[in-house]
Amino acid sequence: MTVVFTPDSWDQAATTFDAVQTSADAIWRILEATVVPFVSFSKVDIAIHTSGIKPRNTDIAALLFVANSRRAQESTKLTSTGAAYRATEDAATLGAGSLEAS
Amino acid sequence: MTSWVYLATGVSRPMITARSLSRNQAMWDSAVVFAEVATTQIDTAITALQNDNQGPATDSAIAALRGPDSARHAYQLIASAARSYADAHGRAALVLTQCLTEMDAVAKQTVDDLDAIAALDLGASLLAVALPQHRLSLAKATLQHLEQAAADELRQVYDFAVPTPPGTPDKLPTYADPEYGSVDPRIAALWDALEPAEQQAVLRAIVAEQLAAHGIDPANVPVSFPTYADRGDLQGQAGGDLWWGLVPSGQSIEFNSINIDQPGILNTAAHEVQHVVQDYALAEYNRTGPETLRQIEAGLIPDPFIKYGMSLAQVRALTMGSYESATSTADPNYPYYLAQPAESDARQAGRDLGTGMSYERLLDLMVASGVPIPDH
Numbered sequence: 001m002t003v004v005f006t007p008d009s010w011d012q013a014a015t016t017f018d019a020v021q022t023s024a025d026a027i028w029r030i031l032e033a034t035v036v037p038f039v040s041f042s043k044v045d046i047a048i049h050t051s052g053i054k055p056r057n058t059d060i061a062a063l064l065f066v067a068n069s070r071r072a073q074e075s076t077k078l079t080s081t082g083a084a085y086r087a088t089e090d091a092a093t094l095g096a097g098s099l100e101a102s
Numbered sequence: 103m104t105s106w107v108y109l110a111t112g113v114s115r116p117m118i119t120a121r122s123l124s125r126n127q128a129m130w131d132s133a134v135v136f137a138e139v140a141t142t143q144i145d146t147a148i149t150a151l152q153n154d155n156q157g158p159a160t161d162s163a164i165a166a167l168r169g170p171d172s173a174r175h176a177y178q179l180i181a182s183a184a185r186s187y188a189d190a191h192g193r194a195a196l197v198l199t200q201c202l203t204e205m206d207a208v209a210k211q212t213v214d215d216l217d218a219i220a221a222l223d224l225g226a227s228l229l230a231v232a233l234p235q236h237r238l239s240l241a242k243a244t245l246q247h248l249e250q251a252a253a254d255e256l257r258q259v260y261d262f263a264v265p266t267p268p269g270t271p272d273k274l275p276t277y278a279d280p281e282y283g284s285v286d287p288r289i290a291a292l293w294d295a296l297e298p299a300e301q302q303a304v305l306r307a308i309v310a311e312q313l314a315a316h317g318i319d320p321a322n323v324p325v326s327f328p329t330y331a332d333r334g335d336l337q338g339q340a341g342g343d344l345w346w347g348l349v350p351s352g353q354s355i356e357f358n359s360i361n362i363d364q365p366g367i368l369n370t371a372a373h374e375v376q377h378v379v380q381d382y383a384l385a386e387y388n389r390t391g392p393e394t395l396r397q398i399e400a401g402l403i404p405d406p407f408i409k410y411g412m413s414l415a416q417v418r419a420l421t422m423g424s425y426e427s428a429t430s431t432a433d434p435n436y437p438y439y440l441a442q443p444a445e446s447d448a449r450q451a452g453r454d455l456g457t458g459m460s461y462e463r464l465l466d467l468m469v470a471s472g473v474p475i476p477d478h
Binding site for chain 1: 160167171176
């Protein structure tokens with residue numbers, strides 16, 4: 001089995017993963033700036049702003065929370081993987097699966 | 103002129119916040135793009151890893167990075183959810199527009215029918231009173247049916263679930279009342295480091311800047327920082343000590359000095375300025391004759407309300423609603439208070455400034471106010 005490793009590539013991948021945070025931050029700002037659409041109908045009938053639309057924004061907030069947490073964990077894994085490769089300097093000594101990113 | 107039909111029937115013409123809906127749709131469209139960019143960035147990194155590494159450990163790592171528990175998958179879910187929101191807002195706008203068109207048609211038909219009844223020359227007979235009343239009752243029922251149908255349809259439009267992966271928290275920590283928006287945590291930390299006098303100076307700078315941006319001389323709008331005790335009229339009211347800002351006369355702004363240490367007060371500054379701007383716009387609207395308003399509406403003369411950041415239609419919307427007050431979120435009137443165009447518009451202005459403010463922008467404001475930047 002051919003095993004090729006380039007330690008720096010894992011660090012570079014980690015750097016790219018870190019850069020993802022810029023996009024995630026942009027989503028976060030959008031999330032916070034997005035408001036519940038209000039439609040003021042006659043009081044006697046309905047006010048749509050009370051119909052539970054607003055909490056839905058938190059669904060994406062929660063998703064973003066998860067995505068960002070995982071991204072940070074994955075970035076750390078990538079960095080540590082590169083460091084591990086660099087330390088051994090011998091791919092053959094690395095057991096299959098020993099450097100899994102999760 | 104059909105607006106009196108709404109008044110006579112007690113049915114409110116739906117206040118369509120087309121700007122709000124369009125803005126939401128555009129923002130969620132942007133969120134889709136950012137989520138897709140995030141996914142692409144991750145794909146780029148994975149591809150580079152594949153090109154430079156081979157072996158079972160690499161395969162395993164890449165499989166995990168692309169798997170269902172990966173960040174990549176979560177960003178994909180965000181893109182999908184954001185797209186759903188954008189679509190929903192777009193469809194909601196259509197529902198509202200259709201509802202408004204139909205309601206206005208009913209109002210116009212009512213006017214026409216009442217004119218026709220008047221032309222019957224029924225004199226002082228009972229019919230002269232009963233027929234118009236009956237016609238208005240019919241109009242009321244139809245208008246209520248239309249708005250109820252639209253409301254039901256809107257609920258359906260927004261009735262969709264966003265898939266969330268395992269481990270998603272039910273509730274996220276926030277650092278501000280979402281109605282007020284929120285601020286960058288770095289801004290919150292910096293704000294916390296300022297002395298009250300420095301916070302006041304920055305708030306004054308924001309107010310002056312925002313007023314000037316709308317063509318209003320800041321010298322005409324005094325800013326003060328009363329304490330709770332100073333506002334005796336609010337004492338005893340639920341939430342009386344919770345108020346952050348007031349525009350008591352439309353010509354001045356008061357910040358509750360108890361709350362200026364909260365970073366959300368930055369939103370409040372823009373919020374209260376917007377109420378002042380609204381007052382100026384409404385004053386000009388009330389001074390403008392009907393013929394001039396008609397010409398503005400027809401596009402024959404430039405819309406003078408643009409300088410306030412509003413269109414004639416938006417200024418007119420401000421005249422709708424009685425600006426009901428609510429002193430706390432527990433107040434039964436609170437949803438209606440929030441829904442009033444004047445309040446919603448001001449809250450949006452607050453969110454635009456507070457949420458949109460960068461850390462560097464606050465530093466600039468501090469420098470402009472003569473406030474030293476603390477070490478932290």
